[in-house]
Amino acid sequence: MFIMFLKILCVCVERVRQAVSEANSALRAELDEERRKYQGLLREFNRLEQRYDNLKEMSLLTEVHNGRRRT
DSSP, X not given: OHHHHHHHHHHHHXXXXXXXXXXXXXXXXXXXXXXXXXXXXXXXXXXXXXXXXXXXXXXXXXXXXXXXXXX
């Protein structure tokens, strides 16, 4: 009877280990996907920030060139 209990316990423990392993893999995949999305958003933000700076500089140069600098 005790040996049968141990066998059942071993099977249960193995199932739990497998479930934890699968959950861990799923969480790692989700983390990698979120990291990839974040990096993409960061690149897009930096690109837009650079574009804004360029447009601001062009606007100032145009104003100076046209002789009407705003204050």
